[in-house]
Amino acid sequence: MKSGTVAIIGRPNVGKSTLLNALLGEKIAIISDTPQTTRTRILGVLHREDAQIVLLDTPGLHKPEYQLNRRMVRTALGTMEGADLLYVMVEGTAAPGAGDRFVIQRVREAAGSGECPAFLLINKVDLVSKPRLLPLIASYSQMLRWTEVVPLSAKTGLNVDRLVDLTVAVLPEGDALYGEDVITDQPMRTLAAELIREKILQKTREEIPYAVAVEIDRFQEEGRLARIAASVLVEKESQKAIVIGKHGDRLKAIGTYARIEMEQLFGMKVFLELWVKVRPSWREDEQALTALGY
Ligand SMILES: Nc1nc2c(ncn2[C@@H]2O[C@H](COP(=O)(O)OP(=O)(O)OP(=O)(O)O)[C@@H](O)[C@H]2O)c(=O)[nH]1
Numbered sequence: 001m002k003s004g005t006v007a008i009i010g011r012p013n014v015g016k017s018t019l020l021n022a023l024l025g026e027k028i029a030i031i032s033d034t035p036q037t038t039r040t041r042i043l044g045v046l047h048r049e050d051a052q053i054v055l056l057d058t059p060g061l062h063k064p065e066y067q068l069n070r071r072m073v074r075t076a077l078g079t080m081e082g083a084d085l086l087y088v089m090v091e092g093t094a095a096p097g098a099g100d101r102f103v104i105q106r107v108r109e110a111a112g113s114g115e116c117p118a119f120l121l122i123n124k125v126d127l128v129s130k131p132r133l134l135p136l137i138a139s140y141s142q143m144l145r146w147t148e149v150v151p152l153s154a155k156t157g158l159n160v161d162r163l164v165d166l167t168v169a170v171l172p173e174g175d176a177l178y179g180e181d182v183i184t185d186q187p188m189r190t191l192a193a194e195l196i197r198e199k200i201l202q203k204t205r206e207e208i209p210y211a212v213a214v215e216i217d218r219f220q221e222e223g224r225l226a227r228i229a230a231s232v233l234v235e236k237e238s239q240k241a242i243v244i245g246k247h248g249d250r251l252k253a254i255g256t257y258a259r260i261e262m263e264q265l266f267g268m269k270v271f272l273e274l275w276v277k278v279r280p281s282w283r284e285d286e287q288a289l290t291a292l293g294y
Pocket residue numbers: 010011012013014015016017018019030031032033034035036037038039058059060061123124125126127152153154155156
């Protein structure tokens with residue numbers, strides 16, 4: 001039996017959470033086109049007969065502007081410590097940029113001392129032709145001695161099975177770390193809040209996705225029904241108006257899409273109530289950040 005932890009690291013929006021979900025065959029991490037979607041460390045367990053891989057998805061590494069972002073970056077860097085393997089994800093669609101170099105520099109610091117193996121994952125190759133990929137591999141190979149270089153597509157699943165085999169090969173011998181039925185450490189409340197946030201990210205633009213947080217006020221299970229009340233926090237009145245939309249249309253759509261996914265994920269009926277509240281500067285408020293689970 002092989003077992004160990006794998007930290008998934010990269011700049012925002014490269015597809016880390018999409019890969020986590022693809023590896024698990026289950027959606028436990030939210031995804032969006034907007035960078036900085038993931039704000040916490042998300043644990044997912046991949047079970048195989050001969051191995052257990054504990055995957056740790058992380059917030060994208062970026063230059064932090066607010067206290068929230070400082071926490072996100074700290075979480076990502078901290079997750080690298082103690083991991084048995086690092087997945088360092090970049091995009092195959094562009095040459096290495098400053099963000100990628102920054103990530104690799106942090107990996108060098110983390111992996112350098114402890115001899116931690118690191119795989120370079122070149123994601124989104126569904127958008128790239130092979131001839132364009134080769135010079136990319138060459139330039140990344142000069143930056144670090146990668147244990148493996150794996151071009152893949154988290155979206156189409158291309159090479160994802162191969163990644164699992166390569167991963168099992170380098171993990172240490174060991175017993176399973178989690179029970180057979182565990183796929184994530186996130187409680188239902190957190191999953192519910194995240195699904196609501198995802199729908200907001202997908203239905204709003206510009207500054208709104210960054211200024212939104214979701215707080216679960218009530219989560220009551222009554223047999224096969226979950227009664228959930230949640231507050232959508234924004235920083236300004238103008239943002240509140242946008243999230244609610246004309247005649248409440250946008251908020252209604254957000255609620256509907258979130259509820260449908262919750263019903264699938266939880267296998268129960270969901271009754272969802274959403275409220276939008278203005279909480280100025282919550283991103284700078286240490287107490288609020290801790291209460292929100294960041
Ligand atoms: N074409 C293509 N798009 C992808 C692929 N993987 C992810 N995406 C898209 O890339 C965007 C970002 O995906 P995420 O999984 O949220 O990225 P992330 O690295 O977790 O981003 P942060 O949480 O912000 O750090 C989404 O629009 C995904 O659908 C891929 O293999 N191919």
